[in-house]
Amino acid sequence: MRTVFAWSYRALTPDAGRLFRRLGLHTGAEFGAGAAAALVGADVRATRRLLDDLVGAHLVEQIGPDRFQFHDLLRAYATDQARVDETPESARAARRDLLLWYLRAAAAACALISPHTSRAALPQTPEGLGAEPPEFADQVEALRWLEVEHANLVVAVRHADQSGMPDLAWLLHAVLRPFHARSNRFDDWIETGDIALRAVRGLGDRAGEAEVLESLGKAHVQRGWAVEGAVRHRESLAIRRELGDRRGQMVSANALGLALLRDHRLSEALAAFEHARATAIELDDAHWTGLTTTNAAEVRCDLGDFEAGRDLLTEAAEVFRALGDRIWEAESLHGRSRAHRELGDLEAAQRDIRAALAVARDHDHPVAEAFWLIESGRVEVAAGRPERALVEYQRSAAMHRKVGDREREAVALDATGEAYARLGRVEDAERFHRGAVVVLRELGNRWQLAVALVNLAAVVDDPAEALAEAGALAAGFPDPEARALWERAARLAR
Numbered sequence: 008m009r010t011v012f013a014w015s016y017r018a019l020t021p022d023a024g025r026l027f028r029r030l031g032l033h034t035g036a037e038f039g040a041g042a043a044a045a046l047v048g049a050d051v052r053a054t055r056r057l058l059d060d061l062v063g064a065h066l067v068e069q070i071g072p073d074r075f076q077f078h079d080l081l082r083a084y085a086t087d088q089a090r091v092d093e094t095p096e097s098a099r100a101a102r103r104d105l106l107l108w109y110l111r112a113a114a115a116a117c118a119l120i121s122p123h124t125s126r127a128a129l130p131q132t133p134e135g136l137g138a139e140p141p142e143f144a145d146q147v148e149a150l151r152w153l154e155v156e157h158a159n160l161v162v163a164v165r166h167a168d169q170s171g172m173p174d175l176a177w178l179l180h181a182v183l184r185p186f187h188a189r190s191n192r193f194d195d196w197i198e199t200g201d202i203a204l205r206a207v208r209g210l211g212d213r214a215g216e217a218e219v220l221e222s223l224g225k226a227h228v229q230r231g232w233a234v235e236g237a238v239r240h241r242e243s244l245a246i247r248r249e250l251g252d253r254r255g256q257m258v259s260a261n262a263l264g265l266a267l268l269r270d271h272r273l274s275e276a277l278a279a280f281e282h283a284r285a286t287a288i289e290l291d292d293a294h295w296t297g298l299t300t301t302n303a304a305e306v307r308c309d310l311g312d313f314e315a316g317r318d319l320l321t322e323a324a325e326v327f328r329a330l331g332d333r334i335w336e337a338e339s340l341h342g343r344s345r346a347h348r349e350l351g352d353l354e355a356a357q358r359d360i361r362a363a364l365a366v367a368r369d370h371d372h373p374v375a376e377a378f379w380l381i382e383s384g385r386v387e388v389a390a391g392r393p394e395r396a397l398v399e400y401q402r403s404a405a406m407h408r409k410v411g412d413r414e415r416e417a418v419a420l421d422a423t424g425e426a427y428a429r430l431g432r433v434e435d436a437e438r439f440h441r442g443a444v445v446v447l448r449e450l451g452n453r454w455q456l457a458v459a460l461v462n463l464a465a466v467v468d469d470p471a472e473a474l475a476e477a478g479a480l481a482a483g484f485p486d487p488e489a490r491a492l493w494e495r496a497a498r499l500a501r
Contacts (some may be wrong), residue, residue: 012084012391013064019066023061024092026046029089029091032046035159041141046101077136081092082501102166102172113156113203124359126181126182155173168206179203180200180222188226189227191230193230198323214250227234231452236292244263257295271455294326300323308342311488327480343458364379373406377415381403384398385422394426400420400422414452421459428462437466456480457481464496465499474500478493478496
């Protein structure tokens with residue numbers, strides 16, 4: 008086979024032969040013309056013509072519009088030729104150019120899907136790098152590119168680390184955070200984060216270290232590991248205080264608040280959000296003022312002050328509406344739906360949650376839609392329609408399973424059990440509550456586990472064991488919501 012490949016390789020023009028062997032330096036399963044162009048320092052149009060030559064010589068296979076791949080044996084042969092016909096310096100330079108191209112392209116895409124996320128400065132592009140990163144017309148195009156290239160981007164982080172390019176390893180992880188946060192690709196997010204943290208610490212870059220710690224904290228919190236996430240956010244906040252980075256402190260304080268909120272440490276979460284909100288107002292940052300207001304309002308609702316929560320969420324929704332940020336406006340409406348529901352205004356609650364879900368679907372945001380469906384189901388239960396709630400909860404659970412959020416999937420399962428209990432189907436209710444308990448116990452979410460245990464106790468013949476565990480968990484929370492849960496448990500025990 009090597010002899011056959013050699014005939015085809017030697018028949019190529021010098022430019023096509025150079026592209027072929029340098030493609031052996033690309034470690035992904037497939038690639039686009041832009042990445043190929045970066046490897047040879049040419050523009051994309053000229054590289055496409057060379058790729059056509061390689062396809063015609065049966066050295067590369069075209070698998071879709073602008074997508075190509077090697078047969079495994081041909082990839083091995085191309086890699087061998089790169090070792091033979093490239094110097095170590097030229098091979099390293101080509102690898103770095105490729106990784107820089109992926110970094111610049113990912114940064115451009117993620118800037119579109121999360122324009123308010125702070126970004127580290129990227130390395131200067133070397134002179135003569137012919138391949139420009141793609142230009143994305145809108146968020147939809149950016150998301151599509153990230154979906155297609157995600158596997159290559161993860162490999163790029165590993166490759167940068169293994170090739171002794173720690174600056175690119177941590178930056179690639181950092182720029183991908185908005186996409187990972189939106190798509191819940193937890194394994195890739197945390198794996199690349201661990202690589203990035205080691206790389207940035209090796210460089211002694213304290214600002215970069217804070218950025219990676221914040222990313223890892225968010226990954227842990229969204230995965231349901233709130234305690235671990237809070238540790239990372241405290242580390243990031245400490246570094247940003249040391250550096251005097253006011254904006255960074257605001258971002259870290261807000262992220263810490265979200266971790267504390269997931270762990271139901273309400274007073275601490277509120278203090279973190281209020282600190283972040285005060286800094287956002289001081290910096291005259293409308294987006295972050297709206298965001299921290301939304302988060303503080305959620306805690307106000309958890310503390311039972313639904314009128315204050317509703318008013319703050321109305322204020323935040325108006326801020327985001329003025330900014331044209333529909334997803335965050337919808338997040339505010341989602342929170343306000345709960346406030347309306349708890350205050351007994353079910354018509355307003357349903358109006359808000361339907362509007363929020365419409366935005367999630369319009370923007371193809373399954374993580375938000377899955378979570379907001381739980382509130383939609385709770386509105387239906389409050390309106391005396393538990394059978395409709397079942398549809399919302401089961402759709403939410405399925406979507407959470409698909410995006411990998413086991414904690415919120417468990418919350419949806421627990422809510423499903425409550426709806427079945429309302430319908431008098433206690434065996435079904437018990438099954439769903441037990442499923443939620445198993446997951447929440449595994450994840451270590453003490454608050455949601457306590458809630459699920461009390462819900463389970465309400466539908467089983469002997470509730471003593473569930474109530475004892477729930478009581479021990481709820482005793483650790485001093486807020487009104489925990490007291491109400493404890494009182495419900497006591498009534499069930501009696």
